[in-house]
Amino acid sequence: MHSDSQSPPPIIQVRDLTLGFGGTPLLEHLSFDIAPGEIFVILGGSGCGKSTLLKHMIGLYEPMAGEVVIGGEVFTGTEGQARRDILRRFGVMYQMGALFGSMTLLENVRLPLEEFTGLPDEAMDLVARLKLQLVGLAGFEQHMPAEISGGMQKRAAIARAMALDPDILFLDEPSAGLDPITSAELDQLILRLSRILGITFVVVTHELPSIFTIADRVIMLDKETRGILAQGDPAHLRDHSEHPWVRRFFNREATEAS
Amino acid sequence: MGVHRRSLILSSLAIWSDMFNGLPWSPCVPVEKKTSVNEGGAQLKASIGPAGECILVLAGRLDAYTVGPLWPRAGRMLQDHADTPVRVDLAAVDYCDGAGVALLLDLLRQTRAPGAEVTLVNVPTKVAQLLEPFDASALASPSRTRRPPGLGRRLGDGVHDLGRDLYNHVVFVGEAAAALAHGLAHPSRVRWKDALRIAQEAGVNALPIVALIAFLMGVILAFQSAVAMKQFGAEIFVANLVALSLFRELGPLMTAILLAGRSASAFAAEIGTMKVNEELNALTTMGLDPVRFLVVTRVMAAVIIAPLLTIFADLVGLMGGAMVMMTFDVPLVAFMNQVSHAVSPGDFLGGLFKATVFGLVIAGVGCLRGLETRTGASAVGISTTRAVVSAIILIVVLDGLFAVIFFHLGI
Structure with missing residues (x-):
């Protein structure tokens, strides 16, 4: 799934993006492309703005400068129906799942279908059940989010994000707060969805096993230079990056012996 | 005592050393x-x-x-x-x-x-x-404490925050009005199931407390005035006093204050928690407007239940008054007859109109405070408090305005 010179046009383009809060830039002049079908991982140390970058890419925050292009359409600053059309192209899984607590899992997955499609009631139920089955949650349709484990909540959130069959899934820290086995199962789910459905994944994480399992390509953000420190294949960066900090990150070494 | 103290110290040391193992x-x-x-x-x-x-x-x-x-x-x-x-x-x-x-x-x-x-x-x-x-x-100089900002800076920040709050409120009122108008124009797009659930929670479940307060109000009003009126042989006019006070003022006002305490806080807490849990972000990235999705259902529910609860409060309050009057040997029939002469449809409908506006304001403020919730564990608590306080202040101010307007309109 690596992009090569013959590859189709990128599905997401980040062009000269500067972002921050209160006039203070957190990251400056970021530019990168993501190819269709790619599993793209955003890395960086704590507090460098990984999740903030993701939230800018999905349009929750307005950047200070630059733009995000999704599927060839400029997303940043677009309003109205054009914006909703772009929103329809991607789904988001938030760090803690962000399932609606007053609804069952089935109702959570049904919600986008109810709001945006004219499917008959039974068809919506079936589609929602199929999505839950796809993430391994068959039989939990009538459970409330509070009644299932954290890993299951995240899978349900992926099912909800996939309700309208998006081309792109954004995942914010899928492994956060999960035990290694559950985390590995989530990785396998991501790989399976990528293989079967050809979904493009943009993942923010700093779980090393996850990165080596799923990532086609990573970018590593840097707090000091407020830019991209390195990008490429994670195994290659681990062994051959010219940046000592990048090699240390992938080899899980502390910055200084203390 | 000594043994206890030693074991306490040893256990705290064990925790301390465990923390630093490795x-x-x-x-x-x-x-x-x-x-x-x-x-x-x-x-x-x-x-x-x-x-x-x-x-x-x-x-x-x-x-x-x-x-x-x-x-x-x-x-x-x-x-x-x-x-x-x-x-x-x-x-x-x-x-x-x-x-x-x-x-x-x-x-x-x-x-x-x-x-x-x-x-x-x-x-x-x-x-x-x-x-x-x-x-x-490195420890020779005392650790640097953050200096509190000066008066000028704090004043500037305060004015800035006030301006931003005002701007946000105007934006919210506009968005909510647009979303409500859209909901009324396209009733099939409103999530009536959610609205009914909220109406049940804020309305039906509030009946016992509304009944209790209204009944007590009727009893107290009747009793306090009857004692005085009896001296003039005018007990029968207690019915006028109780009925007019309840229908025009106390029914809508007390219902609104109860609604603010029960439901404005609940709306703020629910929406605030959704914000902290990123559920609002999830709605936004699904292309759903949180104002339309969350605020419209709550405002509609409150606008429907506030007048209904007020009618209920009025009737229960009258029952309280009637009960007291019966102990003063005024028969129920005479009481009801006096009430029906004293209260005009204008009094009754004016009260209901006020209740409807109160419901709108209570739900709106509750949702606004919920949407304003910032991050952190204490944020939801702050929003809840602000929702109740703002709602009660707005209710009292509006009630004063209504009194003036009704006076000039002759209602």
């Missing part, structure tokens, strides 16, 4: 874990050495419970020997924890005349390990 230095030195805390304690002695230097001998356990009394004494001793070198002898220290280390570093960091430095001697290996990560010279 670090290159160990924070506690259980040389003799079983030594009695009470007996051992910590000792401090000063003497003058052969070369005229001051020797401070620290001995025993240096822990959070024992160094407190030593601390000022050690400081005074250093001051008393300001011009001679001070050697702190630690040979007899058999236990040292974080507080003991702090005491030693406090002695080391004092500014001394040249040639009168403080040095540690006979430092046990374990204590040396504990001291190793720290640099006494």
Whole structure:
């Protein structure tokens, strides 16, 4: 799934993006492309703005400068129906799942279908059940989010994000707060969805096993230079990056012996 | 008492040492874990050495419970020997924890005349390990505390925040009005199932408390006025007083205040928690407008239930009044007859109109405060409080306005 010179046009383009809060830039002049079908991982140390970058890419925050292009359409600053059309192209899984607590899992997955499609009631139920089955949650349709484990909540959130069959899934820290086995199962789910459905994944994480399992390509953000420190294949960066900090990150070494 | 205190100390030490297991230095030195805390304690002695230097001998356990009394004494001793070198002898220290280390570093960091430095001697290996990560010279200046901003800065920030709040409120009112208008124009797009659930929670479940308060109000109004009116033989006019007060003022007002306490807070807490849990972000990235999705359902539910609850409160309040009047030998029929003459449809409908507006404001403010929730555990609590306070203030102000308007309209 690596992009090569013959590859189709990128599905997401980040062009000269500067972002921050209160006039203070957190990251400056970021530019990168993501190819269709790619599993793209955003890395960086704590507090460098990984999740903030993701939230800018999905349009929750307005950047200070630059733009995000999704599927060839400029997303940043677009309003109205054009914006909703772009929103329809991607789904988001938030760090803690962000399932609606007053609804069952089935109702959570049904919600986008109810709001945006004219499917008959039974068809919506079936589609929602199929999505839950796809993430391994068959039989939990009538459970409330509070009644299932954290890993299951995240899978349900992926099912909800996939309700309208998006081309792109954004995942914010899928492994956060999960035990290694559950985390590995989530990785396998991501790989399976990528293989079967050809979904493009943009993942923010700093779980090393996850990165080596799923990532086609990573970018590593840097707090000091407020830019991209390195990008490429994670195994290659681990062994051959010219940046000592990048090699240390992938080899899980502390910055200084203390 | 002594045993209890020892076990408490030992268990807290165990936690402390567990926390730091695996670090290159160990924070506690259980040389003799079983030594009695009470007996051992910590000792401090000063003497003058052969070369005229001051020797401070620290001995025993240096822990959070024992160094407190030593601390000022050690400081005074250093001051008393300001011009001679001070050697702190630690040979007899058999236990040292974080507080003991702090005491030693406090002695080391004092500014001394040249040639009168403080040095540690006979430092046990374990204590040396504990001291190793720290640099006494870096502690010489007091830790920097953040200076509170000046008056000008705070005033500016306050005005800025006020302006931003006002702007947000205007934006919210506009968005909510647009979303409500859209909902009324396209009733099939409103999530009526959610609205009904909210109406049940805020309305049906509020019936007992509304009944209790309204009944008591009817009883109190009737009783207080009947005692006075009886002196003039005018008990029957108590019915006018009770009915008019309830229908025009107290029914809508008390219902609104109960609704603010029960439901404005609930709306703010629910929406605030959704915001903290990123559920609002999830709605936004699904292309759903949180105002349309969450606010419209709540406002519609409140607008429907507020007048219904008010009718209920009016009737229960009248029942309270009637009951009191019966004890004053006014028959129920006479009471009801008097009420029906006293109350015009305008009084009744005016009260209901007020209740409807109150419902709109209560739900709107509750949702607004919920949407304004910032991050952190205390944010939802703050939003809830602000929702109730704002709702009650708005209710009282609006009630005053209604009184003036109704007076001029002759209602």
